[in-house]
Amino acid sequence: MADANTQDKREIPYVMAINEGVHQIMQELDDTFLLGEDVAGVGGVFGTYRGVLDKFGPERAIDTPISEKGIVGLAVGAAATGLRPMVDIMFMDFLGVCMDEITNQMAKMRYMFGGAATLPITVMTMGGAGMSMAAQHSQSLEAWLIHLPGLKVVMPSTPYDAKGLLIAAVKDDNPVIVIFNKLSLGIKGEVPEESYEVPLGKARIAREGTDLTIVALGRMVYEALNAAEQLAELGINTEIVDPRTLQPFDTDTVIQSVKKTHKAMVVHEAVRFGGMGGEIAAQIQELAFDYLDAPVARIGAPFSPVPFNPGLEQAYMPNAEKIVAQAKELLDR
Amino acid sequence: MTDQYQSKLVIPEAPFRPGDKPDYSFMSLPSPNESIKPDCMADPAEMKDLAYGMVRVLDDDQHAQGAWDPQLSIEKLQAALEYMVKTRIYDDRMFRMQRQGKLSFYIKCLGEEAIAVGQAMALQFGDMLFSTYRQQGLLFVRDRGLVDMMCSCLSNSKDNQKGRQLPTLYSWKEGNYFSVSGNLATQFSQAVGWAMASAYKGEDHIASAWVGEGSSAEADVYHALLFSAAYRAPVLLNVVNNQWAISTPQNMASGGTTFAARGLGFNLPSIRVDGNDLLAVYAVTEWAAKRARSGGGPTFIELFTYRAEAHSSSDDPNAYRAKDEWQSWPLGDPVERLKIHLIERQQWSEEQQEELEANLTKKISQAWKEAESFGTLEDGPHWPLESMFDDVFKDIPPHLRRQRRKLEM
Ligand SMILES: Cc1ncc(C[n+]2csc(CCOP(=O)(O)OP(=O)(O)O)c2C)c(N)n1
Numbered sequence: 001m002a003d004a005n006t007q008d009k010r011e012i013p014y015v016m017a018i019n020e021g022v023h024q025i026m027q028e029l030d031d032t033f034l035l036g037e038d039v040a041g042v043g044g045v046f047g048t049y050r051g052v053l054d055k056f057g058p059e060r061a062i063d064t065p066i067s068e069k070g071i072v073g074l075a076v077g078a079a080a081t082g083l084r085p086m087v088d089i090m091f092m093d094f095l096g097v098c099m100d101e102i103t104n105q106m107a108k109m110r111y112m113f114g115g116a117a118t119l120p121i122t123v124m125t126m127g128g129a130g131m132s133m134a135a136q137h138s139q140s141l142e143a144w145l146i147h148l149p150g151l152k153v154v155m156p157s158t159p160y161d162a163k164g165l166l167i168a169a170v171k172d173d174n175p176v177i178v179i180f181n182k183l184s185l186g187i188k189g190e191v192p193e194e195s196y197e198v199p200l201g202k203a204r205i206a207r208e209g210t211d212l213t214i215v216a217l218g219r220m221v222y223e224a225l226n227a228a229e230q231l232a233e234l235g236i237n238t239e240i241v242d243p244r245t246l247q248p249f250d251t252d253t254v255i256q257s258v259k260k261t262h263k264a265m266v267v268h269e270a271v272r273f274g275g276m277g278g279e280i281a282a283q284i285q286e287l288a289f290d291y292l293d294a295p296v297a298r299i300g301a302p303f304s305p306v307p308f309n310p311g312l313e314q315a316y317m318p319n320a321e322k323i324v325a326q327a328k329e330l331l332d333r
Numbered sequence: 334m335t336d337q338y339q340s341k342l343v344i345p346e347a348p349f350r351p352g353d354k355p356d357y358s359f360m361s362l363p364s365p366n367e368s369i370k371p372d373c374m375a376d377p378a379e380m381k382d383l384a385y386g387m388v389r390v391l392d393d394d395q396h397a398q399g400a401w402d403p404q405l406s407i408e409k410l411q412a413a414l415e416y417m418v419k420t421r422i423y424d425d426r427m428f429r430m431q432r433q434g435k436l437s438f439y440i441k442c443l444g445e446e447a448i449a450v451g452q453a454m455a456l457q458f459g460d461m462l463f464s465t466y467r468q469q470g471l472l473f474v475r476d477r478g479l480v481d482m483m484c485s486c487l488s489n490s491k492d493n494q495k496g497r498q499l500p501t502l503y504s505w506k507e508g509n510y511f512s513v514s515g516n517l518a519t520q521f522s523q524a525v526g527w528a529m530a531s532a533y534k535g536e537d538h539i540a541s542a543w544v545g546e547g548s549s550a551e552a553d554v555y556h557a558l559l560f561s562a563a564y565r566a567p568v569l570l571n572v573v574n575n576q577w578a579i580s581t582p583q584n585m586a587s588g589g590t591t592f593a594a595r596g597l598g599f600n601l602p603s604i605r606v607d608g609n610d611l612l613a614v615y616a617v618t619e620w621a622a623k624r625a626r627s628g629g630g631p632t633f634i635e636l637f638t639y640r641a642e643a644h645s646s647s648d649d650p651n652a653y654r655a656k657d658e659w660q661s662w663p664l665g666d667p668v669e670r671l672k673i674h675l676i677e678r679q680q681w682s683e684e685q686q687e688e689l690e691a692n693l694t695k696k697i698s699q700a701w702k703e704a705e706s707f708g709t710l711e712d713g714p715h716w717p718l719e720s721m722f723d724d725v726f727k728d729i730p731p732h733l734r735r736q737r738r739k740l741e742m
Binding site: 068132304 | 342438492515517551578586647711721722736
């Protein structure tokens with residue numbers, strides 16, 4: 001056994017952090033069960049559910065027919081009896097197939113039942129581009145979800161948050177969608193061995209700075225950190241806010257940061273038009289207009305579907321280089 | 334709770350998992366002489382048995398038998414064999430290219446070649462094909478260029494999908510091959526719509542759609558069954574039951590009966606056929622196509638086969654299924670079966686087979702070299718960056734024009 005010191009500093013990849021979180025919360029709460037396509041027999045096509053079938057048996061790790069609408073509908077019904085379904089939707093793009101259950105049922109049921117229904121459902125899904133999976137397996141569709149009253153939405157960037165937010169999501173009595181990122185699966189980070197929660201609705205300062213605030217969603221936190229290193233060489237000290245939860249959104253942390261730096265940029269992988277960045281920019285100008293030295297900058301993907309070809313896809317995706325270029329423009333004003 | 338309360342959660346299990354010895358003796362396989370062949374305009378009520386039986390033509394010795402024998406000419410049979418071998422060698426080559434890092438992804442159809450080849454041969458060129466990623470044989474029968482197919486997988490400068498789609502999800506408008514979707518089963522309803530439009534316009538073309546047995550769980554399949562039945566659309570709705578949907582066994586989606594049986598509830602002629610028997614596949618497709626073209630509407634077909642390879646280049650089937658399942662598969666290898674059939678009729682030989690394989694291997698090698706001359710996955714050239722903004726809309730709106738200019742800078 002490693003001693004306590006090295007255990008504290010244990011680093012594991014994002015995929016293992018998710019896996020550990022699933023195991024621990026299922027151990028802790030026996031009213032949980034996992035369901036989705038290929039989650040039991042092979043432990044998920046990304047390996048996030050490895051070992052769950054062996055540990056919890058076929059009644060709590062359930063492979064389903066290929067019907068996303070059937071899966072989410074089942075979860076709604078089972079949750080209404082008090083169980084805590086943990087649903088996997090393999091790729092975020094497939095939310096399209098079950099959007100009615102999510103939009104019109106899961107998100108609104110407590111409200112429509114006059115508060116008499118509790119639906120503690122966690123939907124786990126994998127978003128993001130960068131793996132040459134083309135337009136129907138690479139999207140970032142969080143803007144669809146944050147727009148639905150009744151639904152919580154989290155987007156963990158680090159292995160630590162992947163585990164902690166997942167555990168908090170499952171414990172939460174509202175339906176929560178957890179958007180993991182497929183390109184981050186191998187990214188390593190510090191993760192405590194024991195079970196812990198990262199509270200929903202609380203942002204994190206990923207890097208402290210004084211000259212510029214970058215609000216970065218999901219994997220874009222890493223691109224922003226990389227950009228911040230480059231900007232530091234130019235004497236620009238960047239602060240990075242990782243919202244972690246998109247709904248409910250932690251406006252206060254963002255506003256505090258902007259009041260300090262006077263400049264703000266929002267970065268997400270989703271198509272820029274109609275993306276979460278517009279909402280965040282609007283809140284900043286509503287609540288901190290007098291503190292701003294320049295309009296809030298927004299970086300997102302172009303208004304076209306995600307290409308397959310790796311060369312085209314790289315050009316398509318927001319990255320550190322684009323952030324640096326935009327930051328320079330912003331600071332020149 | 335009363336004594337009568339006995340409900341119990343049942344989780345379907347695969348017949349075999351890693352470590353098991355596959356044994357399919359439980360499967361009852363009717364002989365070719367057992368299936369009746371109704372008139373192609375017969376009432377579905379008269380042919381319900383076909384949904385539970387299995388249309389076969391080649392018997393265990395690969396002799397053609399029974400009412401469904403399509404009586405194909407020797408030339409046609411030899412052509413079918415060639416298409417199947419071509420599919421197999423092409424797949425093999427492309428899979429190796431994926432393993433060498435020259436393609437990022439690939440899907441083979443090993444063991445299922447008779448389905449696409451037999452069905453495409455029984456259809457007409459003007460019929461629209463709504464394929465999945467596992468019917469590449471359709472393209473060979475329609476004589477799609479090898480180089481074109483490879484360029485599509487390489488997503489290079491000659492890729493007709495312009496660097497936008499995964500390998501094996503082909504698209505070929507001129508060949509009446511509908512663009513394959515990355516999200517499952519959507520093609521089923523689309524095929525019904527296409528077929529209804531064809532009927533509305535008074536054309537004699539029909540549509541044919543395929544879906545995996547796993548994907549048949551998607552609601553699209555039921556929509557397609559009902560709409561096609563309601564409007565009597567000239568469409569063939571095919572479920573390819575290759576026993577596995579990635580790691581999920583077919584009984585997860587079957588409800589414990591045949592897939593074909595599902596069509597009966599919609600009052601459709603519903604036929605299960607040995608998908609590894611080229612003659613049977615051809616015969617059933619020919620029958621259904623004739624029915625559709627004669628105003629008889631849709632037919633629901635289950636093609637019973639086995640997925641001999643991994644789902645795709647991204648998974649390892651040893652993690653979820655028993656070794657040797659394919660070797661134990663009672664319906665054999667479709668290529669071997671047709672080859673033996675022809676050899677038994679003294680219309681083919683092992684030497685001819687070897688020569689055919691050698692020729693096709695050489696052709697495919699040459700085509701690969703030519704395809705790479707239009708660009709490789711790693712080094713390009715690929716479609717230009719600004720092409721990303723083409724085809725999003727018919728005409729590029731001003732805000733996309735601005736984004737394109739920015740990208741060019
Ligand atoms: C809507 C949707 N759900 C899930 C997937 C992921 N997926 C791709 S292929 C596949 C298995 C399909 O199995 P089956 O329909 O039996 O066809 P096969 O691959 O065996 O030919 C799954 C689950 C998808 N692409 N689209």
